[in-house]
Amino acid sequence: MGNKLVITGSNNVPTEIHKELVIARRDIATSHEEADNIIVQQAIMCAKEQSGATVVVADDTDQRSLIDIKTTVQAHRIIIPGLPAAHALSGCDTVPTYFGIGKGTVLKNLIAAPNSLSLLGCSDTPLPDVVDQATKFISACYSKTVHEKAMSDTRSGQQSLEILQLQPHRYKHCHLPQKHL
Numbered sequence: 001m002g003n004k005l006v007i008t009g010s011n012n013v014p015t016e017i018h019k020e021l022v023i024a025r026r027d028i029a030t031s032h033e034e035a036d037n038i039i040v041q042q043a044i045m046c047a048k049e050q051s052g053a054t055v056v057v058a059d060d061t062d063q064r065s066l067i068d069i070k071t072t073v074q075a076h077r078i079i080i081p082g083l084p085a086a087h088a089l090s091g092c093d094t095v096p097t098y099f100g101i102g103k104g105t106v107l108k109n110l111i112a113a114p115n116s117l118s119l120l121g122c123s124d125t126p127l128p129d130v131v132d133q134a135t136k137f138i139s140a141c142y143s144k145t146v147h148e149k150a151m152s153d154t155r156s157g158q159q160s161l162e163i164l165q166l167q168p169h170r171y172k173h174c175h176l177p178q179k180h181l
Contacts (some may be wrong), residue, residue, distance in 0.1 A: 006046055008038060043069050078114045079107075085120035086110050089134055090141070101141045109140045116140070 004018040006025060013029040015022060028045045030038050039056060047054040047069050054069040073080070090106040091098065110116065116137050119130045135151045142154065 004046070004050070006042060008042055014042060079110045082110050082114055082117045085117035086137075089117065089120065089137065098138060098141070101138070105141050109137065113137075113140070 002019055004016055006014050006016045006028075008014045012031050014025045016025045017023075028042050030041060032038055032041075043054055043056050053071070056067040056069060086106050090101060090103075117133065119125045119133045122130070131151065135154055138151065139154050144154070
């Protein structure tokens with residue numbers, strides 16, 4: 001069958017080059033604006049078409065990356081069910097991220113406890129159970145051994161602590177004069 005090259009760029013319709021033939025791949029076109037989603041969608045479609053390795057070349061950063069999709073799936077099979085929940089909970093362009101928690105921290109915690117977000121997305125699970133599990137996960141991302149009862153307490157407590165740690169010279173304890181009645 002030979003190698004195929006599928007090029008995705010600013011155009012919604014990728015271009016495939018195979019045996020000196022250039023084809024507009026309208027079947028894998030997308031108008032989604034997020035590169036993360038486009039890359040995954042098109043890599044999966046290409047992987048389904050051929051039995052060999054599907055390699056993604058990403059050069060949208062300072063370094064070029066080569067990713068073998070099938071090998072990566074095999075290596076990380078245990079966390080795949082939790083990835084959508086981890087992504088939705090930890091942040092994306094439509095959900096604000098948590099202060100000080102990046103992709104690496106989320107992945108580290110998901111690898112350590114692959115079923116830690118198993119309730120997110122389960123419509124038959126009581127909402128308080130889902131929120132409790134999400135709160136425990138975010139607490140673990142902040143390296144807290146005891147989690148708060150509410151997610152907002154986890155977030156705001158951690159943010160205040162980290163802001164003070166980042167700029168301790170700007171915040172000084174002081175006593176305000178008390179007015180006498």
